[in-house]
Amino acid sequence: MSSTVEPRTGGGVNMTRLLMSFGPLIFLAALVIIFTVMKPSFIDPINIFNIMRQISITGLIALGMTFVILTAGIDLSVGSLLALCGMVAAVVAKGGAANTLSLSAAGGTGYGWFAALLAAVIVGALAGFIQGLAITRLRVPPFVVTLGGLTIFRGLTLTISSGGPISGFDPSMRWFGNGLVGPVPVPVIIFAIAAVLCHIVLRYTRYGRAVYAVGGNAEAARLSGLRVDRILISVYVIVGFFAGLAAFVLSARLNSSEAVAGIGYELTVISAVVIGGTSLFGGIGSVGGTVVGAALIGVLQNGLQFNNVSSYTQSIVIGLILILAVAFDRWLKSRVRR
Amino acid sequence: MSLAQAAAAPADDVLLAVQGVTKHFSGVTALDDVSLDVRRGEILGLLGENGAGKSTLLKILSGVQGPSSGRIVFDGAEFSPADPQDAKRLGIVTIYQELSLIPTLTVAENVFIGRAPVGPLGLVNWRRMVEDSRQIISRVGLDIDPRTPVSALSVAEQQLVEIARALSLESRLIIMDEPTSALTETEVQRLLSIMDLLRKDGVAIMFVTHRLEEASAICDRMTVLRDGRLAGHLERDGGPIQIPRIIEKMVGRAASELYARPTEREIAGGVRLSVRGLRTVRDPEAPHAIVLEGVDLDLKAGEILGVAGLVGSGRTELARAIFGADRIAAGTITLEGKPIAPASPADAIALGIGLVPEDRKHQAIFAALGILTNFSVAALGRFSNGLGFMAERRERDALSEYKKMLSIRMASAEQAMEGLSGGNQQKVVLARWLARDPKVLIVDEPTRGVDVGAKAEVHQILVQLAQRGIAILMISSELPEVLAVSDRIVTMRRGRITGEMPAVEATEEKLMELMALDRRQGRAQ
Numbered sequence: 089m090s091s092t093v094e095p096r097t098g099g100g101v102n103m104t105r106l107l108m109s110f111g112p113l114i115f116l117a118a119l120v121i122i123f124t125v126m127k128p129s130f131i132d133p134i135n136i137f138n139i140m141r142q143i144s145i146t147g148l149i150a151l152g153m154t155f156v157i158l159t160a161g162i163d164l165s166v167g168s169l170l171a172l173c174g175m176v177a178a179v180v181a182k183g184g185a186a187n188t189l190s191l192s193a194a195g196g197t198g199y200g201w202f203a204a205l206l207a208a209v210i211v212g213a214l215a216g217f218i219q220g221l222a223i224t225r226l227r228v229p230p231f232v233v234t235l236g237g238l239t240i241f242r243g244l245t246l247t248i249s250s251g252g253p254i255s256g257f258d259p260s261m262r263w264f265g266n267g268l269v270g271p272v273p274v275p276v277i278i279f280a281i282a283a284v285l286c287h288i289v290l291r292y293t294r295y296g297r298a299v300y301a302v303g304g305n306a307e308a309a310r311l312s313g314l315r316v317d318r319i320l321i322s323v324y325v326i327v328g329f330f331a332g333l334a335a336f337v338l339s340a341r342l343n344s345s346e347a348v349a350g351i352g353y354e355l356t357v358i359s360a361v362v363i364g365g366t367s368l369f370g371g372i373g374s375v376g377g378t379v380v381g382a383a384l385i386g387v388l389q390n391g392l393q394f395n396n397v398s399s400y401t402q403s404i405v406i407g408l409i410l411i412l413a414v415a416f417d418r419w420l421k422s423r424v425r426r
Numbered sequence: 427m428s429l430a431q432a433a434a435a436p437a438d439d440v441l442l443a444v445q446g447v448t449k450h451f452s453g454v455t456a457l458d459d460v461s462l463d464v465r466r467g468e469i470l471g472l473l474g475e476n477g478a479g480k481s482t483l484l485k486i487l488s489g490v491q492g493p494s495s496g497r498i499v500f501d502g503a504e505f506s507p508a509d510p511q512d513a514k515r516l517g518i519v520t521i522y523q524e525l526s527l528i529p530t531l532t533v534a535e536n537v538f539i540g541r542a543p544v545g546p547l548g549l550v551n552w553r554r555m556v557e558d559s560r561q562i563i564s565r566v567g568l569d570i571d572p573r574t575p576v577s578a579l580s581v582a583e584q585q586l587v588e589i590a591r592a593l594s595l596e597s598r599l600i601i602m603d604e605p606t607s608a609l610t611e612t613e614v615q616r617l618l619s620i621m622d623l624l625r626k627d628g629v630a631i632m633f634v635t636h637r638l639e640e641a642s643a644i645c646d647r648m649t650v651l652r653d654g655r656l657a658g659h660l661e662r663d664g665g666p667i668q669i670p671r672i673i674e675k676m677v678g679r680a681a682s683e684l685y686a687r688p689t690e691r692e693i694a695g696g697v698r699l700s701v702r703g704l705r706t707v708r709d710p711e712a713p714h715a716i717v718l719e720g721v722d723l724d725l726k727a728g729e730i731l732g733v734a735g736l737v738g739s740g741r742t743e744l745a746r747a748i749f750g751a752d753r754i755a756a757g758t759i760t761l762e763g764k765p766i767a768p769a770s771p772a773d774a775i776a777l778g779i780g781l782v783p784e785d786r787k788h789q790a791i792f793a794a795l796g797i798l799t800n801f802s803v804a805a806l807g808r809f810s811n812g813l814g815f816m817a818e819r820r821e822r823d824a825l826s827e828y829k830k831m832l833s834i835r836m837a838s839a840e841q842a843m844e845g846l847s848g849g850n851q852q853k854v855v856l857a858r859w860l861a862r863d864p865k866v867l868i869v870d871e872p873t874r875g876v877d878v879g880a881k882a883e884v885h886q887i888l889v890q891l892a893q894r895g896i897a898i899l900m901i902s903s904e905l906p907e908v909l910a911v912s913d914r915i916v917t918m919r920r921g922r923i924t925g926e927m928p929a930v931e932a933t934e935e936k937l938m939e940l941m942a943l944d945r946r947q948g949r950a951q
Contacts, residue, residue, distance in 0.1 A: 292818075294810040301803050304792035311751065311789055312804040312858065313775035371794050 216328025695727025
């Protein structure tokens with residue numbers, strides 16, 4: 089019978105596969121070492137926690153974005169959605185849309201942090217659901233639907249807030265942004281828990297398998313009995329939920345919800361996911377990669393700042409890294425295919 | 427298939443000579459000391475199983491890769507193209523299965539792509555371009571408006587446009603890679619007669635194909651590859667090269683060992699799936715699709731019912747309708763006595779129906795994902811607990827069980843599906859359905875793109891499954907396969923069932939007649 093040798097099972101390929109899984113991680117470690125050598129105080133726990141807190145907001149959204157990109161979709165609306173959810177959370181927390189520039193909580197009129205959190209994630213999930221419906225039922229590409237969402241949600245936010253910020257929350261709510269558990273900032277804990285949960289869902293559940301399958305080949309998934317449309321809608325609900333959660337944490341941290349919050353976040357978020365090795369064509373990627381990708385961006389930003397590199401130059405470097413990371417990924421894959 | 431044969435070209439008129447070409451890829455020898463030649467005005471068949479080295483040879487000849495060693499002489503000069511563009515310029519054009527026309531552009535624009543005739547101001551002279559294109563495509567018997575966008579043409583017409591373009595580039599050798607795989611019978615005949623015309627014009631053609639009947643009908647000579655080596659050359663003597671001779675060269679053993687003749691099996695089971703008066707409607711999104719009309723069918727438990735039909739007979743549409751993938755306009759489907767109306771594949775699967783689709787790459791496999799995911803995707807319920815967590819141990823055990831049962835050759839459960847050969851991929855897809863223990867399994871072209879050796883294995887697997895009581899509907903355009911594997915055979919043509927008989931009574935001739943009744947009339951014109 090055809091006992092032909094499968095040419096792709098050699099040891100060299102396994103090495104490549106290994107690189108594919110750990111490439112971004114190696115890159116991250118190298119950056120940390122370089123920055124530490126340049127300025128040893130970089131590695132101080134205070135700075136490290138600082139970096140982790142910085143990345144936790146976009147990191148949360150990036151977790152949701154990982155689901156979306158795994159299905160070969162994209163969500164450009166997350167920055168605007170973050171602003172909308174933050175504004176809704178603020179309205180609920182303050183008991184009204186009255187703009188205030190005072191940073192102290194006006195005692196007793198609001199509905200408390202839990203209602204604010206709930207409102208933020210429900211609005212986020214609902215927005216994702218509606219976008220998912222538009223993508224699957226109207227057959228409009230995700231890029232277009234969420235590009236529309238990007239302006240719609242920003243407009244809604246400005247309408248609710250009349251353009252201004254809503255500030256001054258309860259200390260109980262602010263704890264979610266500024267609190268510490270031991271030395272660890274609360275946003276970092278929220279991000280870590282969320283990342284672990286997402287990892288478990290994608291790696292160990294039936295739903296996770298379905299997400300990969302839909303991204304790998306939607307037609308084959310459909311002919312294998314998966315309800316492809318439902319899965320597609322669900323990933324937009326998930327990313328919307330995380331945009332809501334991130335909005336809540338950001339508002340708590342800034343003690344204010346800004347109508348202009350989150351502008352450009354979609355690009356940071358997508359960069360984190362893509363640098364982390366998730367393929368824009370779907371089916372390939374992991375939560376671990378996204379966490380590393382988010383950390384890479386955070387370390388770069390912080391490290392460059394630490395060394396007094398201007399924010400203009402930072403943008404240039406991060407853009408270059410993004411392109412390099414994807415080029416590296418492509419190159420690895422072309423080696424595996426051959 | 428009997429085309430008028432041109433007189434054999436004189437043997438000394440060699441256009442292309444491949445001499446001892448070897449190609450290594452990271453330790454694997456894909457081609458080992460292969461020699462062949464193509465003469466002016468002849469059609470050389472290049473045959474071999476998948477993995478025999480055909481594609482590697484094509485890549486070398488079309489300038490995609492260079493050989494590791496060996497020598498190629500084209501038209502008296504050393505041939506070592508820097509890239510595909512260079513190969514084209516030197517006079518060798520390769521036409522691949524995936525056509526390289528740009529669908530949004532017109533026929534004329536495609537023919538003149540990169541070399542549009544320009545006027546004095548450097549602007550495109552559209553009138554001349556259209557007129558010249560009209561002439562160019564008439565050479566391959568195409569009579570269409572050159573201003574038609576390519577996307578509006580059938581696959582066959584697109585192919586002819588590509589051939590015409592190649593001719594207009596003054597190509598002296600046209601390599602055709604599986605040109606007939608997507609064509610209907612009439613279109614195949616048309617293509618073959620055009621190839622015949624070109625041969626008479628002195629054009630050399632290398633015809634790479636799996637379809638032995640076509641190769642036998644048209645080729646002057648054949649070169650057969652096996653496992654990267656030259657298995658031999660075949661030459662016409664008097665009549666066409668006989669198919670059993672080709673198969674013997676391809677597989678290294680006699681064809682009679684490959685296909686067992688059908689034996690009458692005792693089918694104990696009652697009718698499991700029954701279709702009555704099935705009709706489908708024309709989908710505005712797919713206006714070329716075949717519409718089923720009044721299809722009746724009974725499938726018994728433990729039986730393999732072969733559906734023989736040419737491309738465009740409605741056989742695939744039948745499978746998709748039963749599977750809930752296409753909408754049904756009228757008719758009833760009964761499963762184990764109960765009427766069913768699956769509105770989606772998910773419904774059909776829940777009812778116990780499985781489908782191994784025809785187009786493995788696009789419809790069945792998740793190429794970049796691991797074998798494990800590919801295997802369990804249709805049975806996620808079976809391999810997960812009530813909370814939705816995967817029971818990976820159980821999943822892996824099941825996979826290794828099927829690996830043994832179907833002798834799937836793979837490195838690990840995590841190996842990417844695209845790393846497997848076609849035959850092993852197909853076995854994984856079969857295992858996917860076995861994991862669900864289906865009542866009815868529909869297999870559409872089960873051995874397409876599968877090596878001759880693995881074909882026999884897939885056939886054995888199908889018979890074993892039937893013996894376990896699964897009702898199997900096997901759709902195939904390969905008559906030897908239908909004859910060897912089926913218990914009973916129905917034929918289809920133009921969306922209707924045209925005949926039914928037990929496999930032991932069937933012959934290729936009988937089936938062909940029922941599948942293609944109007945073929946004779948078509949040829950008589």
